[in-house]
Amino acid sequence: xxxxxxxxxxxxxxxxxxxxxxxxxxxxxxxxxxxxxxxxxxxxxxxxxxxxxxxxxxxxxxxxxxxxxxxxxxxxxxxxxxxxxxxxxxxxxxxxxxxxxxxxxxxxxxxxxxxxxxxxxxxxxxxxxxxxxxxxxxxxxx
Amino acid sequence: xxxxxxxxxxxxxxxxxxxxxxxxxxxxxxxxxxxxxxxxxxxxxxxxxxxxxxxxxxxxxxxxxxxxxxxxxxxxxxxxxxxxxxxxxxxxxxxxxxxxxxxxxxxxxxxxxxxxxxxxxxxxxxxxxxxxxxxxxxxxxx
DNA sequence: CTTGACCTTCCAGTGTCGGGAGGGCCCATC
DNA sequence: GATGGGCCCTCCCGACACTGGAAGGTCAAG
Numbered sequence: 001x002x003x004x005x006x007x008x009x010x011x012x013x014x015x016x017x018x019x020x021x022x023x024x025x026x027x028x029x030x031x032x033x034x035x036x037x038x039x040x041x042x043x044x045x046x047x048x049x050x051x052x053x054x055x056x057x058x059x060x061x062x063x064x065x066x067x068x069x070x071x072x073x074x075x076x077x078x079x080x081x082x083x084x085x086x087x088x089x090x091x092x093x094x095x096x097x098x099x100x101x102x103x104x105x106x107x108x109x110x111x112x113x114x115x116x117x118x119x120x121x122x123x124x125x126x127x128x129x130x131x132x133x134x135x136x137x138x139x140x141x142x
Numbered sequence: 143x144x145x146x147x148x149x150x151x152x153x154x155x156x157x158x159x160x161x162x163x164x165x166x167x168x169x170x171x172x173x174x175x176x177x178x179x180x181x182x183x184x185x186x187x188x189x190x191x192x193x194x195x196x197x198x199x200x201x202x203x204x205x206x207x208x209x210x211x212x213x214x215x216x217x218x219x220x221x222x223x224x225x226x227x228x229x230x231x232x233x234x235x236x237x238x239x240x241x242x243x244x245x246x247x248x249x250x251x252x253x254x255x256x257x258x259x260x261x262x263x264x265x266x267x268x269x270x271x272x273x274x275x276x277x278x279x280x281x282x283x284x
Numbered sequence: 285c286t287t288g289a290c291c292t293t294c295c296a297g298t299g300t301c302g303g304g305a306g307g308g309c310c311c312a313t314c
Numbered sequence: 315g316a317t318g319g320g321c322c323c324t325c326c327c328g329a330c331a332c333t334g335g336a337a338g339g340t341c342a343a344g
Contacts, residue, residue, distance in 0.1 A: 004321070018323095019301060033309060035322060047269035055267075056242045059300070069264045079263045080255035083246055090243045094236055100198045101232045104225055113222035121221045122211045125197075127189035146290070157333060160292095165331095175340060177291055201331065 006038040010046035017046060025049060025063060057086060145170075148180040152188035159188060167191060167205060199228060 006028075007014040020026050021036070026045050028036040038046075048069060052062045061082060068074045068082075103124075110120035148170075149156040162168050163178070168187050170178040180188075190211060194204045203224060210216045210224075245266075252262035 002322075013302080014322095015302060016300080023300095033322080034324095035309085044269050048267050051267045053300095054242075055246050056239070065264070065267065068261075069267070072259060074259055074261070075257040076253055076259060076261035076263075077255045077257060079261045080250060080253045083250050083253070083263050087243065087246055087250060090239050090246070094239045094243070097198070097232050097236045097239070100196075101229065101236070104197050104229055104232070108222060108225045108229060111218055111222045111225070113219045115217040115219060117214060117216055117218060119210075119216070119218035119221045121218070121225050122207070125190050125193045125207065125211070127186050144291075155333085156291095158331085161332060175291080176293095177340080195331090 001038050003036050003038070006036075006043060006046065009043055010050055012046055012050050020046070020049060023059065025059070025066065055086075056090060061086065143180050145178050145180070148178075148185060148188065151185055152192055154188055154192050162188070162191060165201065167201070167208065197228075198232060203228065 001009075003014045003017055007017060010017070012020075017026070021028065026042050026049075028038045028042050031037050045066065048066065049062050052065055053059075057065065064082060065079070068079050104121075107121040107124045110124075112118065143151075145156045145159055149159060152159070154162075159168070163170060168184050168191075170180045170184050173179050187208065190208065191204055194207055195201075199207065206224060207221070210221050246263075249263040249266045252266075254260065
């Protein structure tokens with residue numbers, strides 16, 4: 001099948017599928033006109049990738065998982081280790097977001113939110129004020 | 143003071159400070175040799191930015207917050223609205239991560255993690271298997 | 285005068301695509 | 315045979331918020 005049907009069946013945008021081919025995650029055949037031709041095995045891979053990505057695995061982890069998936073002799077311990085490391089990352093991220101949430105909701109609760117200029121939120125962000133969560137100043141990344 | 147001291151005092155890398163100047167968040171003076179010269183007001187801004195960023199506000203939100211901070215006649219409602227929208231984003235993100243966490247930890251628990259090839263994690267990622275969390279296949283972004 | 289720390293600008297890369305330009309292919313219809 | 319519309323191709327740029335590095339200017343100490 002052509003890319004549009006592969007996209008519809010896998011749930012991935014055609015652009016993403018082309019990108020995945022670009023970085024070597026899938027290798028569909030090519031017809032004589034240069035069109036990509038996807039077999040069932042390619043579809044399976046795409047579905048696998050979509051689900052792994054939706055669980056937050058990076059592309060490189062997906063590449064590893066895909067290799068393990070296709071290796072019938074793999075040890076399940078290898079997969080489990082990868083997944084557990086990813087779970088740790090997820091937990092860390094959740095904790096980080098919860099810390100932001102706690103700090104910010106304190107500030108929001110303290111703010112009247114009317115047409116007066118007094119604003120505990122801005123005051124809380126001002127230098128030398130109040131207690132902080134203490135994290136390094138690089139929240140949303142990592 | 144020069145950029146290095148401003149970086150040390152604000153907790154931001156010098157590169158980041160240059161970037162912030164580039165996009166117009168701070169406007170330090172320049173000495174006759176072309177070096178940036180930071181006044182206390184610039185330092186305050188940098189600290190403000192660092193804390194707002196650490197709470198997960200985007201650069202554009204920081205720009206808005208900074209404008210509100212410097213506007214002595216702003217209504218605190220404007221700030222509160224911005225912060226509340228951001229809180230919603232944080233909650234959504236947490237929920238998304240928790241869904242990933244739930245799905246993945248189920249799979250991990252079911253996996254023996256030994257040297258045999260049977261792996262419920264990979265099976266759970268395979269097409270046409272088991273129940274999913276159902277989210278769109280774009281986890282870590284957004 | 286040399287050394288080394290500091291400063292400058294500019295360019296390129298990160299990760300994961302999405303948007304769009306410019307052009308080719310294919311099928312159906314007139 | 316010509317035309318239209320849909321599908322496909324490659325290639326390049328932009329997004330986010332920086333980070334690294336190269337090439338070169340400036341300053342203070344020895």
